[in-house]
Amino acid sequence: MARPVKKTPEEWKREILNAAQELFISQGYEETSILDIMHLAGGAKGMFYRFFQSKEEVMYALGNQLFFENNPFETIRERKDLNGLQKIKALLQQNQSDAERNQINAQAVSILRDPHILASAIRENRRILTPLWLELIEEGKQDGSIQTEYARELAELLPLINFWLIPSVFPATEEELQHKYHFVVEVLTHMGLPIFDDEITSFTETVISDLSK
Secondary structure (H helix, E strand, C coil): CCCCCCCCHHHHHHHHHHHHHHHHHHHCCCCCCHHHHHHHHCCCHHHHCCCCCCHHHHHHHHHHHHHHHCCHHHHHHCCCCCCHHHHHHHHHHHHHHCHHHHHHHHHHHHHHHCHHHHHHHHHHHHHHHHHHHHHHHHHHHHHCCCCCCCHHHHHHHHHHHHHHCCCCCCCCCHHHHHHHHHHHHHHHHHCCCCCCCHHHHHHHHHHHHHHCC
16 A cells, blocks of 8 residues: 655645635635644644644735735836836736735734734735835836835835724724725825826725725
């Protein structure tokens, strides 16, 4: 009888994340247990705790995996037909069209109530996203499509806006969230970064409505 193939730790971790992703999308984060994840991954519950301390940590790791496997900044960077401002708008539109990532992100909203996860998410967003936003804003300044003296400040602000618009982090009604979003649009436009067109605004308003339910 052939011996079963032994998986490496890295393979096990990926199997767990892939199983969690499939279950979170098909039946929802709240309805998925660690036992469900490990049943689909084909391992014992103890294997889960070799890599993750909780289901919340899996969700956080999954968000990072989805980003790095399909980093929209890398795709936009290669577009020679767009100026800096157009690249930022195209980036936002590309994010809108990634239904799987958007579904996972929506499922992840509830875990941000945990202050440790929230702090870690903010820290990672600043570390990873701020340099990428700064690169695009600086490109826009160089080609003349973006007029601002606050490139670094805007690059630090952009990753924080999502957290400010999440009701589990900053409690607000749907009406208050919509008002906050339009405030963001005006502030960024005034600061020389008019990145929200009608299509993006319509999408964002729908997301805010869904988050408020």
